[in-house]
Amino acid sequence: MNKSRRFLHMLRKNFRKKKARTLSFPEVSPVKGCILKCDLGVLLEHTGLYIGKGRIVSLNRHSRIRIENEESFFPPGTNPASNRIYAACYGRTGEVLSSSAIARRAGKKVNKETPYNVLFNNCHRFTAGCITGNFENEVVSFSQLEDVIFAHQEELRPKEPWWIRLKNFIMRTPAPEPADTFNWRPVKFK
Numbered sequence: 001m002n003k004s005r006r007f008l009h010m011l012r013k014n015f016r017k018k019k020a021r022t023l024s025f026p027e028v029s030p031v032k033g034c035i036l037k038c039d040l041g042v043l044l045e046h047t048g049l050y051i052g053k054g055r056i057v058s059l060n061r062h063s064r065i066r067i068e069n070e071e072s073f074f075p076p077g078t079n080p081a082s083n084r085i086y087a088a089c090y091g092r093t094g095e096v097l098s099s100s101a102i103a104r105r106a107g108k109k110v111n112k113e114t115p116y117n118v119l120f121n122n123c124h125r126f127t128a129g130c131i132t133g134n135f136e137n138e139v140v141s142f143s144q145l146e147d148v149i150f151a152h153q154e155e156l157r158p159k160e161p162w163w164i165r166l167k168n169f170i171m172r173t174p175a176p177e178p179a180d181t182f183n184w185r186p187v188k189f190k
Helices: 003-016 100-109 123-132 142-156 162-170
Strands: 035-039 045-052 055-059 065-068 085-090 182-186
Touching (some): 045 142, 055 123, 085 142, 100 123
Antiparallel strands (some): 035 045, 035 085, 045 055, 085 182
């Protein structure tokens, strides 16, 4: 599919799709390998990945994959004091979706350059690449990134402790149904 057809397909899909909810409370703590976003305006978002110790990896508009902190994560021209950073959480709960593989993939790409294009090769495509391991993906919009997160949320969900899994196995407790959605919750950095 060529770039213009891909872009038109993305636009049609975005206007038909129901987005994941963004909640204003309660706050969650970031977990290594979690997916973060910040709102830039009415229809724009910026995404990145938390790799621990207050560090966020994202692709910026200068074609660099950089480590940023919670203030520099917001692109120039936006006001970090009036905005918040949100983490993707499982279902309707506050369980932060994360994976050490995501943090590892993001860490390997730090200080590398990739041709940036706001429509075809942006932060959402980089974030989806870190989630799936495929950096040559078709993701070009935040809505498509949300689809990728939803498709992988069971893999990214924190595992229950071994003793609870053992108890459920012994008691033959059926596995719960997978969540039909996910949500965004504000992050509180320490």
